[in-house]
Amino acid sequence: MKSCITCGMPFEGNHANDIGLELPEGQVCKFDSVDGKLKSGEEIFEGGVNFFAQAATDGNRDLAIRLTRKNMQVLPYWKLHPFAGLEGPAATDEEFGAAMAKVLF
Known part of the structure; x- marks a missing residue:
């Protein structure tokens, strides 16, 4: 399955295109x-926070x-391109x- 290298969203179903x-x-x-152009790490992080806050x-x-x-933190892209927002406590x-x-993707 192909997925976004910066957020992990799978390119399938409603998101195939x-x-x-x-x-x-x-x-x-x-x-x-x-x-x-790629958004900044901070912008992508905030988008992820908003997504998890609404969806999960x-x-x-705080949990989002x-x-x-x-x-x-587990995505290879961010291991190569870290930014300050990735530092701090993570979910279990x-x-x-x-x-x-x-x-639901």
């Missing part, structure tokens, strides 16, 4: 790019921040699993 940018490292979704945490921003951090495996079970 949501590729917004091609980088040497892989494909980026249309939510993480604008005008043919009933508006719990930790979920986003956990999600982005249990919290992440529970959140992902609620997410």
